[in-house]
Amino acid sequence: METLTFRYATTQTLPGSRPSAITGVVASGNLEVLLERNAPPGECRVEIDTAINGYGDVWAAVVADFVARRQPGGLTITINDGGARPDTVSLRLAQGARLMEAS
Amino acid sequence: MTDWRQERTAREARLERARRHADGKVVPAARVVDLLEAILQPGDRVCLEGDNQKQADCLARGLSACDPARVHDLHMVQSGIVLPEHLDIFEQGIARRLDYSYSGPQGARIAKMLYGGQIELGAVHTYLELFARYFIDLTPNVALIAGVSADREGNLYTGPNTEDTPTVVEATAFKNGVVVAQVNEIVDRVPRVDIPGDRIDFVVEADKPFYVEPLFTRDPAAVTETQILMAMMAIKGIYAEYGIRRLNHGIGFGTAAIELLLPTYAERLGLKGKIATHWALNPHPSLIPAIESGWVSQIHCFGSEVGMDNYIRARPDVFFTGSDGSLRSNRAFCQTAGLYACDLFIGSTLQIDLQGHSSTVTTNRVAGFGGAPNMGSDPHGRRHPSDTWMKAGREAGGTGDPALRRGRKLVVQLVETFGDKLVPAFVERLDALELARKLNLELAPVMVYADDVTHIVTEEGIANLLLCRTLDEREQAIRGVAGYTEVGRGRDHAEVERLRARGVIRRPEDLGIEPLDADRSLLAARSIKDLVHWSGGLYEPPAKFRNW
Amino acid sequence: MDRETTWKPVTLSTAPLDQSWYEASARARLAGLLDADSFAEFIGPEQRMMSPHLPLFDLPRAFDDGMIVGRGRLAGRDVLAAAQEGRFMGGAFGEIHGAKLVGLLRAALVVKPAAVLILFDTGGVRLQEANAGETAIAEIMRAITQVRAAGIPVVGLIGGRAGCYGGGGLIAGTCARLVISEGGRLSVSGPEVIETNKGAEEFDSRDRALVWRTMGGKHRRLIGAADAFADDTIGAFREAALTAIPAAPAFDLPTLEAEQARLEARLERFGDARDATEIWGRLGINDPAAVPGLTTEAFDTLLAGLPEVSHDAR
Numbered sequence: 028m029e030t031l032t033f034r035y036a037t038t039q040t041l042p043g044s045r046p047s048a049i050t051g052v053v054a055s056g057n058l059e060v061l062l063e064r065n066a067p068p069g070e071c072r073v074e075i076d077t078a079i080n081g082y083g084d085v086w087a088a089v090v091a092d093f094v095a096r097r098q099p100g101g102l103t104i105t106i107n108d109g110g111a112r113p114d115t116v117s118l119r120l121a122q123g124a125r126l127m128e129a130s
Numbered sequence: 131m132t133d134w135r136q137e138r139t140a141r142e143a144r145l146e147r148a149r150r151h152a153d154g155k156v157v158p159a160a161r162v163v164d165l166l167e168a169i170l171q172p173g174d175r176v177c178l179e180g181d182n183q184k185q186a187d188c189l190a191r192g193l194s195a196c197d198p199a200r201v202h203d204l205h206m207v208q209s210g211i212v213l214p215e216h217l218d219i220f221e222q223g224i225a226r227r228l229d230y231s232y233s234g235p236q237g238a239r240i241a242k243m244l245y246g247g248q249i250e251l252g253a254v255h256t257y258l259e260l261f262a263r264y265f266i267d268l269t270p271n272v273a274l275i276a277g278v279s280a281d282r283e284g285n286l287y288t289g290p291n292t293e294d295t296p297t298v299v300e301a302t303a304f305k306n307g308v309v310v311a312q313v314n315e316i317v318d319r320v321p322r323v324d325i326p327g328d329r330i331d332f333v334v335e336a337d338k339p340f341y342v343e344p345l346f347t348r349d350p351a352a353v354t355e356t357q358i359l360m361a362m363m364a365i366k367g368i369y370a371e372y373g374i375r376r377l378n379h380g381i382g383f384g385t386a387a388i389e390l391l392l393p394t395y396a397e398r399l400g401l402k403g404k405i406a407t408h409w410a411l412n413p414h415p416s417l418i419p420a421i422e423s424g425w426v427s428q429i430h431c432f433g434s435e436v437g438m439d440n441y442i443r444a445r446p447d448v449f450f451t452g453s454d455g456s457l458r459s460n461r462a463f464c465q466t467a468g469l470y471a472c473d474l475f476i477g478s479t480l481q482i483d484l485q486g487h488s489s490t491v492t493t494n495r496v497a498g499f500g501g502a503p504n505m506g507s508d509p510h511g512r513r514h515p516s517d518t519w520m521k522a523g524r525e526a527g528g529t530g531d532p533a534l535r536r537g538r539k540l541v542v543q544l545v546e547t548f549g550d551k552l553v554p555a556f557v558e559r560l561d562a563l564e565l566a567r568k569l570n571l572e573l574a575p576v577m578v579y580a581d582d583v584t585h586i587v588t589e590e591g592i593a594n595l596l597l598c599r600t601l602d603e604r605e606q607a608i609r610g611v612a613g614y615t616e617v618g619r620g621r622d623h624a625e626v627e628r629l630r631a632r633g634v635i636r637r638p639e640d641l642g643i644e645p646l647d648a649d650r651s652l653l654a655a656r657s658i659k660d661l662v663h664w665s666g667g668l669y670e671p672p673a674k675f676r677n678w
Numbered sequence: 679m680d681r682e683t684t685w686k687p688v689t690l691s692t693a694p695l696d697q698s699w700y701e702a703s704a705r706a707r708l709a710g711l712l713d714a715d716s717f718a719e720f721i722g723p724e725q726r727m728m729s730p731h732l733p734l735f736d737l738p739r740a741f742d743d744g745m746i747v748g749r750g751r752l753a754g755r756d757v758l759a760a761a762q763e764g765r766f767m768g769g770a771f772g773e774i775h776g777a778k779l780v781g782l783l784r785a786a787l788v789v790k791p792a793a794v795l796i797l798f799d800t801g802g803v804r805l806q807e808a809n810a811g812e813t814a815i816a817e818i819m820r821a822i823t824q825v826r827a828a829g830i831p832v833v834g835l836i837g838g839r840a841g842c843y844g845g846g847g848l849i850a851g852t853c854a855r856l857v858i859s860e861g862g863r864l865s866v867s868g869p870e871v872i873e874t875n876k877g878a879e880e881f882d883s884r885d886r887a888l889v890w891r892t893m894g895g896k897h898r899r900l901i902g903a904a905d906a907f908a909d910d911t912i913g914a915f916r917e918a919a920l921t922a923i924p925a926a927p928a929f930d931l932p933t934l935e936a937e938q939a940r941l942e943a944r945l946e947r948f949g950d951a952r953d954a955t956e957i958w959g960r961l962g963i964n965d966p967a968a969v970p971g972l973t974t975e976a977f978d979t980l981l982a983g984l985p986e987v988s989h990d991a992r
Contacts, residue, residue, distance in 0.1 A: 054766060
């Protein structure tokens with residue numbers, strides 16, 4: 028297991044009022060993403076517990092792309108990862124953001 | 131005086147030796163070893179029918195039980211190395227040299243034996259190449275083939291899995307060779323004559339029915355959201371764009387996803403009748419929903435698929451069937467059809483390099499080629515135009531009179547950027563090169579050459595390599611869809627954006643596709659059981675795919 | 679038996695109730711099963727009540743430990759519900775996972791819901807926290823008897839990928855009513871366990887047709903182990919749950935004695951059978967081999983002609 032922590036400044040706050048959302052399931056090649064609206068408005072914090080060590084660079088790239096695209100200011104994102112591929116991670120992050128934006 | 135009949139005389143001698151083990155043409159399974167020892171001579175070229183699916187397993191067991199003192203140094207010329215016995219005979223000294231096409235399930239063992247020098251390798255072929263050489267310089271002396279039933283005269287019913295049999299028999303029987311067929315049963319009258327009896331010398335009633343592997347069944351339950359997204363991109367960005375009607379699909383989950391999206395996503399795009407109507411394809415169960423929804427005009431098959439017999443029998447407008455109603459497949463003809471009469475091949479691979487060469491070889495597995503390189507190549511012998519072919523040809527550019535410019539076949543690699551265990555599909559250097567170095571091969575085993583591939587589809591987007599004008603553009607187009615692999619992260623971002631502006635790279639959003647819409651609810655069938663329902667109960671999946 | 683059954687067209691609907699139960703996540707099953715937006719989770723993922731044991735084994739944890747518990751409404755009536763996520767560690771019972779269900783059942787004694795629904799999807803006890811898991815199984819069974827004794831029906835729903843095995847199978851045995859789908863499996867020892875202990879000749883775990891005809895929904899319904907057979911949709915499970923709740927028998931001595939008598943008679947009658955198809959033949963089914971291929975409709979018709987497979991025991 029490896030724990031990774033990232034912190035980003037964002038130009039915007041993610042719209043919506045939902046306090047939290049969860050998507051995905053921890054399984055081999057899959058992950059769960061918990062999103063909570065409890066960070067300062069211009070900030071996004073991401074913490075990852077991953078089953079596979081040594082992919083810090085890839086995680087940094089995937090998460091940075093997500094943050095740049097969605098500007099999820101105000102969110103704390105916590106991930107339990109069972110060894111998901113980067114495309115699955117991107118998909119779950121996008122699904123999570125959509126859940127938080129809904130109503 | 132020159133003796134022009136030496137081969138004929140030798141054949142007569144073989145038959146004479148063998149006859150005492152037979153009652154007419156019929157040989158009991160218990161006498162197989164005696165029969166083979168009587169027919170075979172050291173150094174013979176032998177085709178032990180190992181197809182993509184059907185296996186002459188009873189004869190394979192017989193051959194591996196032969197006395198290596200009497201039967202040795204055989205030169206095996208067969209398309210599939212599938213059964214353990216296919217390699218046992220090399221360890222036993224019964225066989226020495228090998229020319230073949232495909233070795234999927236034995237890929238690891240064959241690599242080990244090649245490294246160990248137990249096999250003297252001729253070449254790894256594509257199917258059509260090997261079949262072609264049967265008629266030029268690899269003509270079998272003896273063919274050991276498999277069928278469903280035969281009568282006492284040797285008239286043979288191959289069953290739906292005709293596959294390689296007619297080609298093998300043609301080359302052997304008409305060039306003074308001996309043909310032995312194993313059948314599941316001897317009958318008074320065969321349902322249809324696939325091979326006339328005068329081409330079959332002996333018929334062995336096998337101890338158990340020949341083995342067929344369900345190679346083309348993809349459980350819809352295992353199709354992922356990423357594969358659905360890629361299938362959506364392929365349909366909208368390639369099938370619709372080029373109006374692809376005549377095509378061949380590989381056997382991966384990505385192409386299964388495309389098949390399962392035809393009656394849903396593609397239907398909503400209004401593409402019915404405009405794409406995917408004529409196929410060179412095995413009877414994929416995952417195509418049942420599209421067939422039942424009226425998408426498919428006709429399908430010619432390389433072989434059959436386990437459990438599809440009754441469904442095919444009930445859909446003769448779609449499939450090629452015999453007077454008895456069952457499927458007639460033919461690998462050589464279907465490969466030819468896929469090569470010359472299809473406008474698109476789409477399949478998957480394990481590795482793609484920066485130029486676009488792709489390979490399924492890893493350093494410890496030699497899986498061979500099968501049919502993909504024939505399907506996945508641009509045939510220079512093609513002369514008939516089609517809108518798809520001409521459009522692709524125009525995109526590839528060129529100079530001079532347009533009427534002198536040939537079209538292009540679309541060869542699409544549908545590949546997820548990372549495979550199992552986070553192994554990247556995009557690499558700087560193919561493992562095939564390392565394998566070639568280790569085995570001292572003149573040619574690295576490349577599945578699809580860079581100059582044949584026209585598009586690469588990944589979850590990140592589509593790279594249209596036809597539109598690339600320089601090697602550097604090509605490399606950046608490939609890097610630009612290589613996701614978070616090292617190759618992908620090594621891209622020149624500015625150049626990739628320029629290629630995107632030119633439409634060389636197209637992202638989901640450029641195609642009007644929202645990745646979050648890539649949901650399993652888009653699949654026309656989400657389980658094998660759904661496929662059974664679609665078929666009205668005609669499809670009978672093998673036990674390993676059932677959960678009921 | 680009529681093999682010319684009518685095959686229902688495959689639904690292309692995207693409505694939540696039409697989705698496959700087998701495929702759905704535990705959260706999606708709960709959301710569809712209960713009245714829209716009525717589910718309120720206890721100890722939700724944001725509380726991060728995760729397994730204290732898995733990090734010792736270098737294994738990833740889940741925020742809900744694979745067990746989702748809470749309250750909701752079913753056709754307007756208050757119910758408590760628990761759902762196992764079969765994809766997280768095979769839905770196995772660990773310390774937190776089990777404690778959440780124990781707590782829910784104990785809460786039922788206080789809040790007196792119209793029913794407690796347990797959405798099983800489990801391979802049994804989690805090996806990495808086996809002692810806690812085994813203890814949880816015992817506590818859950820005890821709690822279920824107490825809830826049932828208080829007159830609250832406990833209904834089990836079985837149709838997930840992991841089936842309902844090991845301790846899950848034992849717990850299911852204490853429920854007042856069980857609903858199962860064709861893909862659902864119910865047993866104590868799983869196929870691999872039997873093969874490992876008794877050999878492939880005794881039970882070939884890779885023969886999926888054998889696994890399902892021995893442990894699958896149709897067989898369990900035919901031998902009276904499950905009380906209702908549902909199509910593999912969330913909507914069908916919802917309908918079956920609505921029917922099951924009022925049908926739950928009283929938890930009293932006559933019911934238990936009837937169950938004991940039923941099980942003894944069943945063992946007497948079928949104990950020497952070597953294959954499920956033999957049992958189906960003895961039940962009076964003309965073409966036992968055709969049973970696995972029957973559509974739900976045809977299977978329901980078959981059941982209607984076999985009154986003995988339905989009973990009020992438990």
